[in-house]
Amino acid sequence: MATKAKPTRGVETGTYEAYMQDCPAVALLSTISNRWVSLTMCTLGSFGDPMRYSHISREIPGVSQKMLTQTLRMLERDGMVSRTVTPTVPVRVDYELTPLGQGLYGVLSQVRDWAADKSDEVDDARALYDSRQTDQ
Amino acid sequence: MATKAKPTRGVETGTYEAYMQDCPAVALLSTISNRWVSLTMCTLGSFGDPMRYSHISREIPGVSQKMLTQTLRMLERDGMVSRTVTPTVPVRVDYELTPLGQGLYGVLSQVRDWAADKSDEVDDARALYDSRQTDQ
DNA sequence: CCGCATCCTCTACGATACTG
DNA sequence: CAGTATCGTAGAGGATGCGG
Numbered sequence: 001m002a003t004k005a006k007p008t009r010g011v012e013t014g015t016y017e018a019y020m021q022d023c024p025a026v027a028l029l030s031t032i033s034n035r036w037v038s039l040t041m042c043t044l045g046s047f048g049d050p051m052r053y054s055h056i057s058r059e060i061p062g063v064s065q066k067m068l069t070q071t072l073r074m075l076e077r078d079g080m081v082s083r084t085v086t087p088t089v090p091v092r093v094d095y096e097l098t099p100l101g102q103g104l105y106g107v108l109s110q111v112r113d114w115a116a117d118k119s120d121e122v123d124d125a126r127a128l129y130d131s132r133q134t135d136q
Numbered sequence: 137m138a139t140k141a142k143p144t145r146g147v148e149t150g151t152y153e154a155y156m157q158d159c160p161a162v163a164l165l166s167t168i169s170n171r172w173v174s175l176t177m178c179t180l181g182s183f184g185d186p187m188r189y190s191h192i193s194r195e196i197p198g199v200s201q202k203m204l205t206q207t208l209r210m211l212e213r214d215g216m217v218s219r220t221v222t223p224t225v226p227v228r229v230d231y232e233l234t235p236l237g238q239g240l241y242g243v244l245s246q247v248r249d250w251a252a253d254k255s256d257e258v259d260d261a262r263a264l265y266d267s268r269q270t271d272q
Numbered sequence: 273c274c275g276c277a278t279c280c281t282c283t284a285c286g287a288t289a290c291t292g
Numbered sequence: 293c294a295g296t297a298t299c300g301t302a303g304a305g306g307a308t309g310c311g312g
Contacts, residue, residue, distance in 0.1 A: 024259065025252035026175070026197065032251060033174040035166045042165075053294055061162065064286055069295065079261025090293040091292080100257055107246040114243045115168060116161035121236055123160065125215025189274055200306055205275055226273040227312080 031078070032104070036063060036071040041097075042112050044081065045105030050094035080104060167214070168240065172199060172207040177233075178248050180217065181241030186230035216240060 031037070043059045044051060051059075057068055072095060075081040080101035086092040097105055167173070179195045180187060187195075193204055208231060211217040216237035222228040233241055 024255040025248070028251040028255045028258055029174060029178070029248055030171045032247060033169055033171045035169045038165060038169040039162070065295075066287090067285065070285095077262055077265040078258050079265075085294095088293095089292095091295085093294060100254065100261070103254065104247075104250060107243070107250045110243040110246060111168060111240075112161070112165055114240060115164040118236065118239065119160040119164045122164055122214050125236070126213055129213040129215075201275070202307090203305065206305090221274095224273095225312095227275095229274060 031074075032108075034071075036060075036067050037075065038108055038111070039063070040068070040071050040075065041080065041101065041105055041108050044095060044097050045102065045109060050084065050096040053093050053095070056095060075101070167210075168244075170207075172196075172203050173211065174244055174247070175199070176204070176207050176211065177216065177237065177241050177244050180231060180233050181238065181245060186220065186232040189229050189231070192231060211237070 039060050040056065043056055047059075053068075053072075056072075057063065057065065060068065063071075072081060072083070076083050076095075079098055082096050082098050084094045084096070086094070175196050176192065179192055183195075189204075189208075192208075193199065193201065196204065208217060208219070212219050212231075215234055218232050218234050220230045220232070222230070
């Protein structure tokens, strides 16, 4: 809503036209808008406390350890998640949202809640769409 | 936040453990958490009025027509977007968010705004992380 | 102008096996 | 337990050309 500004003309490089240009915000939004990123953030955020690798893994249906490790590394690199290694034997590794990550979780959880609330409506829309393609 | 409920035990099929199971909400969240979906929704939502195909295409940096068409079809099927064909010559096609889509835009725009606000912080975190890997 | 069809490339991702 | 490394495949996604 903040960036809403109707275009005065449909000309290139207009103020509105440029709002979504090659800026870092679009790149970051693209990074966030990823299946494993959102599921990982939601898992970590809704648990609230530090979680062990295996725990996270169990919480996210269908994630492979490769994808989970890769996603956690990316989130750590981006400052969303902190990784704590406890050199016991065997090793214990805990992941936790940073304050930055908690901020993202705040908005992502709204998306998750919206999805949970509207999934029935979406299913209905799909069924309707598909039936129209089938018969017609 | 609504689904927050600490686990009483780390046992499988516990109430918390199951919160993100094979339910349709996770599937829908996975569908939404997609680069082109979020960029398309944000473009349509921030413009507010019906947009022509070519206009949307110009607004989203780096999208191919294949991906845009595919994404718009998916969003139409899911009831987020309505597609209006005006049989002029040449054809004019307009896309617009449905009420359902506007609801999703409401939460997605928060994610976009968060990304716009925090992109600098994330860049710093990346630079710090990378420097630690390089030297040491 | 809109967008489907085809072809082709590349990488995201899963499966498996191996280490500290 | 928490990874890394390697390999193979399916699907994402770009380029091009045609059709209503």
